Amino acid sequence: MSLLGEDIVTEDGEFVINIGPQHPSTHGVLHLKVWLDGETIKRIQPHLGYIHRSIEKMSESLSYRNFIYATSRMDYLSAHINNQACALCVEKGLQVEVPERAKAIRILMAELTRLSSHQLWWGCTGLDLGAVTPFFYAFRERESIMAIMEETCGARLTQNYCVPGGVMYDIHPNFRNRVKDTLKQIRSKFNEYEEILTGNVIFEQRTKGVGYISAEDAISFGCTGPTARGSGVSCDVRKLFPYDGYEKLQFKEILEQGGDCYARYMVRMAEMKQSVFIIEQLIDNIPEGEFQAKTKMVLKLPKGEFYQRVETARGELGVYIVSDGAASPYRIKYRSPNFSNLSALERMATGTKIGDLVAIMSTIDLVIPDVDR
Amino acid sequence: MTTEEIKQSVSALFPDVTYDEAGEFLNVLTDSKGLKPLMQALRRNSEFDFDYLFCLTCIDWKTHLTMVYHMLSKSNNHTVVVKAKIADVNTPEIETVCDIWETANFHEREVFDLFGVKFINHPDLRRIFLDEDWEGFPLRKNYVDENMIEI
Numbered sequence: 171m172s173l174l175g176e177d178i179v180t181e182d183g184e185f186v187i188n189i190g191p192q193h194p195s196t197h198g199v200l201h202l203k204v205w206l207d208g209e210t211i212k213r214i215q216p217h218l219g220y221i222h223r224s225i226e227k228m229s230e231s232l233s234y235r236n237f238i239y240a241t242s243r244m245d246y247l248s249a250h251i252n253n254q255a256c257a258l259c260v261e262k263g264l265q266v267e268v269p270e271r272a273k274a275i276r277i278l279m280a281e282l283t284r285l286s287s288h289q290l291w292w293g294c295t296g297l298d299l300g301a302v303t304p305f306f307y308a309f310r311e312r313e314s315i316m317a318i319m320e321e322t323c324g325a326r327l328t329q330n331y332c333v334p335g336g337v338m339y340d341i342h343p344n345f346r347n348r349v350k351d352t353l354k355q356i357r358s359k360f361n362e363y364e365e366i367l368t369g370n371v372i373f374e375q376r377t378k379g380v381g382y383i384s385a386e387d388a389i390s391f392g393c394t395g396p397t398a399r400g401s402g403v404s405c406d407v408r409k410l411f412p413y414d415g416y417e418k419l420q421f422k423e424i425l426e427q428g429g430d431c432y433a434r435y436m437v438r439m440a441e442m443k444q445s446v447f448i449i450e451q452l453i454d455n456i457p458e459g460e461f462q463a464k465t466k467m468v469l470k471l472p473k474g475e476f477y478q479r480v481e482t483a484r485g486e487l488g489v490y491i492v493s494d495g496a497a498s499p500y501r502i503k504y505r506s507p508n509f510s511n512l513s514a515l516e517r518m519a520t521g522t523k524i525g526d527l528v529a530i531m532s533t534i535d536l537v538i539p540d541v542d543r
Numbered sequence: 544m545t546t547e548e549i550k551q552s553v554s555a556l557f558p559d560v561t562y563d564e565a566g567e568f569l570n571v572l573t574d575s576k577g578l579k580p581l582m583q584a585l586r587r588n589s590e591f592d593f594d595y596l597f598c599l600t601c602i603d604w605k606t607h608l609t610m611v612y613h614m615l616s617k618s619n620n621h622t623v624v625v626k627a628k629i630a631d632v633n634t635p636e637i638e639t640v641c642d643i644w645e646t647a648n649f650h651e652r653e654v655f656d657l658f659g660v661k662f663i664n665h666p667d668l669r670r671i672f673l674d675e676d677w678e679g680f681p682l683r684k685n686y687v688d689e690n691m692i693e694i
Contacts, residue, residue, distance in 0.1 A: 219672035226657075227681055262567075389595050389617060392646030403617070475566045477598070477613065488598050488613075501682075503600040505613075513649040542672060 180205065184212055191220050195298050195528045198538030200512075202527075209523045214516045222542040229502045234260050234334065234469040237499065242328035244506060245540035247287040248482035250279045250323075253332035258413055259478035259489040260334040263471035270457040272336030273414045278349070278452055279323075279331060280414075281445040285356070286315040287483035288442045291535045295435065296367050298532040299376050304367055311359055314352045318345065334469060336462030349453050353446055360443065368439065377431035381518040381530035384429060391517065392510035395485025396441065397534050400434035402427045407481040421448050434533040470497050484508055484535055508540040544590065544621050552591070556584055568613070568624045578610070578627040579638040585614065585623065586643045592616045593623060596640070599650035601658045603684045608635050608660060629660065639665040657682040 178186055184205045191201040199220035205213040225244060229237040238256040242249035254276055261268060289308040296304030316326045322342045323329040331337050367373050383393070388401040398405045406423040408416040424440040426433035471493040479488045485507030492501040511534050518530050544552070546569045550562055553571060560581065563570040573581055585593045598613035608629040615622050629635045639662040640647045651662045652671040659680035662668055670677065679686050 219674075222672040224657075224681055386594075387645070390645040392595065392597060392644070477567060479597075486597065490598055490600065490611075490613075492602055501600075501602045503598065505598040505600075509649060509653075510646050513646060517645075 183207070189527070191217075195531060197294065197531070197536055200536065200538050200541070202515075204524070204527070206524060209525070211519050211522055211524060211527060214519055214527075216512060216515065218512075218542055220542065221539050225543045226502055226504065229499055231498060233497050234471060234499070237502065238332065238334075239328075239330050241504070242330055243539060244504065244543055245482055245484060245487070245508065245537045246327055247290060247537055248283055248484065248487075249327060250283045250329045250331060251480055251482040252487060253330060254280060254414070255478055255480040255482075255487050255489045257332040257334050258480065259476050259491055260469065260471065262478055263474070263476045263491065263493060264334065264465065264469060266335050266463050266465060268336055268414070268463055269460040270415070271459045272461050272463070274452055274456045275337050275341055275461065276332060276414050277416065277419070278449055278456070279319075279329070279337075281448045282315050282318065282349070283329075284483045285442055285445045285449075286312045286319075288438050288445075289315075291438060291483075291532075292363065292367070292442075295532045296373075298528050299373060301367060301370070301373070304363075307359070307362065307366065311352075311356050314348075314355060318348050318352060321345070321348070333462065335465040336460070338462070340461045341456075346453060346456075349449065353449060353453075356442075357446060363439070368435075374432065376526070376529050377435060377533070378428075379430050379432075380522060380526045381431045381434075381533065382429050383514055383518050387517055388429075388514065391514035393485070393514050394507050394510065395481070395483070396424075396434055396437040397485065397511045397514070399424060399437045400426050400533075401429040405486065407479050407486050411479060413478070413480060419448055419451055431529050431533040438535070468497055470495060471499075479505075482507060484537065484540070485511060504543060506540045506543060508536055508538075509543075512536060512541055544619060549591070549621065549623060552588075553581075553585075557581055563626075566624075568622050570624045570626055572626050572628070575610075575627050575629045575637045578625070579640070581625065582612070582640050582643055585625070590619075591623075592618050594618070594644075596644040596646055596650075599640075599647055599654070601654045601660055601682075603632075603658065603682065605684050606632070608632060608658065610637055610654070610660070612640070635660045636663055637661075638663050641665055656680075659683065 187204050189202040191199040201217040203215040225240045238253050241252040289312045293305035293308030320326050323331040385401045385403050388398045388403050394405050402425050409423045421444045424437045426437050473495045476491045479486050488505030490503040491499050494500040519527050561572045585591045593614035593616045595615045600611050602609045610627040612625040654660050656670040
């Protein structure tokens with residue numbers, strides 16, 4: 171990819187600029203080559219791979235217990251949910267029955283992860299659009315979730331808490347009380363979130379009608395998660411293909427019809443409340459019993475293919491394992507939500523102004539290590 | 544549609560395809576020549592209406608390559624997996640499905656980058672993750688890198 175030696179102005183009079191790979195608004199090492207006519211975007215070409223580690227190739231030489239830890243480094247803001255997807259896929263192959271207690275703990279952790287991820291996104295969106303305060307407000311609440319994670323899992327970001335058959339350890343004795351305190355704190359702050367950003371005139375003007383994508387395009391580009399639900403596409407894996415006992419819980423799939431940045435923003439804001447609602451249902455009803463099913467030391471999946479999808483904070487993560495009966499996968503594919511969501515960026519941003527690109531990227535909520543894997 | 548109904552409808556249009564039902568989804572097996580018309584029918588016929596291609600990848604079986612397409616229909620709520628065998632491992636080629644699903648564009652570039660499969664009629668077939676001057680295709684089983692150390 172040559173950056174130098176190319177004409178800055180094309181024959182059609184379009185101006186070519188490079189955004190990234192080191193740019194604060196790209197939230198990671200994403201490099202966008204943008205063709206501009208004045209301030210209007212004509213074309214976008216993402217250049218990927220700055221953080222490509224070939225996790226799929228690495229996993230081919232790791233055991234079924236060990237490959238899970240590499241996935242914490244894909245979408246690091248949904249690390250627990252990535253681990254859960256891999257654990258579920260291995261369990262599907264081994265046909266292990268996971269104890270009810272482990273399932274409940276997994277969901278609790280997954281929803282806490284989603285909450286913290288959306289909070290970080292909310293803060294960053296504010297920051298991208300010129301409001302500095304939301305970032306500090308979001309990190310204030312997020313910190314208490316991180317502390318819960320640290321206490322039970324031993325890590326704040328890359329939890330590595332899910333193992334095939336359940337979770338690694340039982341929850342910390344303080345877990346229930348701390349989660350309840352945190353939820354109380356977060357619930358009291360939702361109004362503050364709405365006041366400071368949602369109703370703000372500048373914010374509305376920067377996001378309403380910007381970065382539109384239709385429902386048909388969103389499906390065709392393989393968009394999932396809040397990005398697609400902002401266009402009214404029903405795609406919540408927790409509802410459509412429930413796993414780990416989501417079918418027993420009461421919650422709503424949030425859909426907005428706008429298809430623009432504001433709709434995607436509203437979906438995530440409402441999803442935070444749904445996550446709180448899910449945790450409240452479970453926190454006093456964690457079943458007693460084992461936290462891990464008994465499994466063999468060396469796991470060997472039978473010959474065949476296994477596919478498992480979960481809903482991460484950004485959309486549908488698919489884990490596709492092809493096994494030849496050995497102790498490590500023959501081929502593993504991660505269908506990452508960000509990779510497909512990013513592919514729709516050009517459709518959303520073409521025709522808008524360069525300043526809107528930041529708002530669009532912000533509401534897709536990209537995590538670049540998940541794009542590059 | 545149930546699995547049996549999908550099988551009947553596909554067989555009526557494409558008598559040559561075979562099926563594998565060992566896994567979670569119905570697998571429709573074809574070859575690199577028969578892929579494109581099958582995919583067009585699966586997308587455009589309203590009885591199938593597979594509008595969401597949720598996973599596109601490749602598997603290297605050493606003797607041949609297999610392209611794997613996972614598809615879901617949002618309206619009919621059924622899933623199917625299409626597998627296309629590419630017999631020629633040295634110069635693998637297959638028709639693109641970019642014009643049917645937009646998401647295939649990036650995913651096919653990824654397969655081209657890591658497996659070396661050439662997609663005929665792809666609008667922008669370049670490496671997506673690795674450098675343009677990278678030699679070899681890392682996810683192929685015969686790939687050797689002198690920097691790789693056996694542990």
